[in-house]
Amino acid sequence: MMTTESQKFNSFGKEWWNPKGRLASLHKINPLRFNYFVSKIGELQGKRVLDIGCGGGILSEEFAKAGALVTGIDLSPVAIDAAKAHAKESGLEIDYRLISVSELSTSMGTDLKSVPAYDAVICAEVLEHVDDLAGFLKDCCGLLKQGGCFFFSTINKTASARFFAIFIAENFRMVPKGTHDYKRFIRPSTLVDLLKKNSVEVEEIKGMTFDPLYFEFKISDNTNINYLGYGVKR
Numbered sequence: 001m002m003t004t005e006s007q008k009f010n011s012f013g014k015e016w017w018n019p020k021g022r023l024a025s026l027h028k029i030n031p032l033r034f035n036y037f038v039s040k041i042g043e044l045q046g047k048r049v050l051d052i053g054c055g056g057g058i059l060s061e062e063f064a065k066a067g068a069l070v071t072g073i074d075l076s077p078v079a080i081d082a083a084k085a086h087a088k089e090s091g092l093e094i095d096y097r098l099i100s101v102s103e104l105s106t107s108m109g110t111d112l113k114s115v116p117a118y119d120a121v122i123c124a125e126v127l128e129h130v131d132d133l134a135g136f137l138k139d140c141c142g143l144l145k146q147g148g149c150f151f152f153s154t155i156n157k158t159a160s161a162r163f164f165a166i167f168i169a170e171n172f173r174m175v176p177k178g179t180h181d182y183k184r185f186i187r188p189s190t191l192v193d194l195l196k197k198n199s200v201e202v203e204e205i206k207g208m209t210f211d212p213l214y215f216e217f218k219i220s221d222n223t224n225i226n227y228l229g230y231g232v233k234r
Contacts, residue, residue, distance in 0.1 A: 012176075016056025016082045022176045026058060026125065029153075029208060029217045033124055033228055034062040036206070036219060037151045040230045044068040047119040050143060052101050053126030057083030057094065063122075064092045071095040071118075073104055101139045108143070117145035124228075127154040127191070128184045134194055141198035144233045150200045153208065153228035157185035161225045164210070188223055195231050205229035 012023060019027040038044065045067035051060045054072030056079050064070045064087070072094055074080050080098045087094045097104070121144045130136045144150055155165050162182045170177045192202045206219050208226035217226075 012056070012082070013078055014082060016058065016079065017086050023056075026055075028215075029226075030058050030062065032208065032217050032219060033153050034059060036228060037120075037122065037149075037230065038066065040151070040203075041120055041149050048117075049120045049122065050104075050118040051122045051124070052140060053123065053129070054083060054096065055079045055125075057086055057096065059122065059124055060094050060096075061087065061090060061092055064094050068120075069095075071097065073097045073099050073101065075100060101136060101143070105139045105142055118143050118148060119145060120149045120151060122151045124151065124153045127152060127186055128180060130184070133186065133190075134197075137194050138198055141195065141200050141233065144200070146233055148233050150195065150231045150233065151228075152191065152230070153226065154191070155180065155185045155226055156223055157182070157187045157190075158224055161185055164225050188227060188229075200231040200233050202229060202231040 015021040015023055041047065044063060047068045049063045049068040049070045051063070051070060051072040054060045054074050055076070057072055060070050060072040060083065072083060073096075074083070075098070077098055080096050083094070083096045087096070099107075121140050123140060127133065127136075141150065155161050162185075165185075166180050166182060170179070188205050192205075195202055205223055205227055206229060207222040207224065208217050208228055209220040209222050210217050210225075
């Protein structure tokens with residue numbers, strides 16, 4: 001079911017894979033977040049990975065190249081079409097589906113006894129676009145096996161984030177106008193609490209800081225704007 005937020009990404013089409021297009025910042029952070037996530041999960045060969053809000057498949061493909069069995073889901077048909085087309089061009093087998101996380105959870109069975117759960121669930125640049133964050137995270141964590149990793153990257157709810165992630169990012173064309181809504185930004189403490197309610201203990205949160213001198217992002221201890229991290233299901 002399409003939402004107002006997911007409809008935003010229907011306008012991107014083939015731009016999902018243009019590193020100099022409207023999604024240039026996504027391409028800049030992709031190696032950074034992938035390397036961080038891999039450093040926490042270790043060997044990916046044969047691991048079942050679920051990329052929620054996969055968009056055009058930029059992060060999904062990195063996991064697939066590393067040997068993971070990847071499922072990518074999104075609510076934008078344009079994004080899923082772009083993801084499928086690029087995976088085919090790249091010779092990668094990725095299970096892309098136009099489906100919500102709640103629909104996927106229902107289709108797999110609520111107790112997941114007949115279907116093995118995922119070794120890793122990824123929510124990268126998607127949590128700040130969700131209508132019902134608590135319900136969304138409940139479904140996400142329900143698909144994660146015990147001992148599995150929940151990976152996230154999102155935007156903090158601070159005055160700095162409002163200024164840099166919206167005003168500066170939009171006016172310097174780092175992201176398309178209207179991409180972000182400050183009301184949807186998430187404080188790390190809020191995310192930690194919601195994950196804990198779903199048996200996921202957050203192990204680490206780091207900042208993803210933009211360096212204007214080199215026009216690139218780096219991992220840091222400053223979580224004031226963008227942050228990423230992971231938790232483990234107990």
